[in-house]
Amino acid sequence: MRPTARGVGLAAAGVALVVVGWRFGYADQAALGGAALVAVVFAVLHAAWRPRLSVSRQVEPDRVARGEPAGVTLTVRNSARLRAANLVAHDRCGAASVPVPVLRLRPGKDTTVDYAVPTTRRGVVRVGPLRVSRRDPLGLVSAARSHGGTGTVWVHPRIHPLAAVPAGAMRSLDGRVDSVPHGTITFDSLREYVVGDELRRVHWRTSARIGELMVREQLDTSLPKLVVLLDNRATAHPDRTAGEAPTFESACEAAASVITAAAREDVDATLLLVAGDPTPATRPLDRLAEATLVSGDLKAATDRLRQQRAGDTVVFLTGTGARGDLGLVGGLRGPYAAIVAAVFGEGGTPSGAEGMVILDATDGPSFATAWDGVRGW
The missing domain is CATH 3.40.50 (Rossmann fold)
Known part of the structure; x- marks a missing residue:
């Protein structure tokens, strides 16, 4: 919450009128200054009211290639029972701000906004949160609060089809071959024995040392x-x-x-x-x-x-x-x-x-x- 320039001026004028009127006996001026200060207090109380809003956001799709379409569906609901929401709201989309119509949103009603996410550049686009601003009728104090969560759109680089990839430098069990005829299965680590493991994979020396069956985990290093x-x-x-x-x-x-x-x-x-x-x-x-x-x-x-x-x-x-x-x-x-x-x-x-x-x-x-x-x- 922060005062506007008009609010600061009115508060300063009100204090000055009250002080001068009280000091020199000008009752009218003191009353006028008191009315100005009452208006400022009313503005603070009006802006301090927190609207009861329920915000849901759906990003579809959240991962696209550069230039492909992506959009956000934002739904804002006034959860209050009696009071309408008279607000100014904007949803953050990257560096842009998207206006959301919540002015005079009736109790129990909602409004939905669909907007496109810019995908002309590769990067990560953050959407949200909803930024709600509220001012008093005289424009003396303004308050801005965030509602709802955030979303992310990942804009990936464009993909160009490639006919093939290098086959690797070792012989593969899946059929890929190369001029170096070595590799395939090699020791990777030890783990505890489970029912179904082959006994020939048991590492007996380690098993005898720790008192528990341990088997060898093997890794195929020949794959490219x-x-x-x-x-x-x-x-x-x-x-x-x-x-x-x-x-x-x-x-x-x-x-x-x-x-x-x-x-x-x-x-x-x-x-x-x-x-x-x-x-x-x-x-x-x-x-x-x-x-x-x-x-x-x-x-x-x-x-x-x-x-x-x-x-x-x-x-x-x-x-x-x-x-x-x-x-x-x-x-x-x-x-x-x-x-x-x-x-x-x-x-x-x-x-x-x-x-x-x-x-x-x-x-x-x-x-x-x-x-x-x-x-x-």
């Missing part, structure tokens, strides 16, 4: 694994258009396309950001929706990849500002069998690209074309 490394350093994407970095948006579209193609082919794919959490827990497409350009260290990211060995193929997606940094990514050629680097923006094939597959692209569709043009996927 992709590591998609998205370069979200601001220095890698120096160009800006209407507040966006076109090369970074194209790199996000490429990452979403590779992740989606890998899921279609039942290939394990991990999305990592150069400057980000090395152990992400959220969905890859959601991470792409919330990815922003920040400062980061590519060498630190490649060092982590070299230690983790999170897969057998690295797909590095960057912009024109990182053409001279591809040597750092190329240094992963030992722990990883294949390195694919896509550089978005105008320019020729960068140096330091020996032993790597380099894709030059200007946007998402051209990346898909260059990707499908690689032989051996």
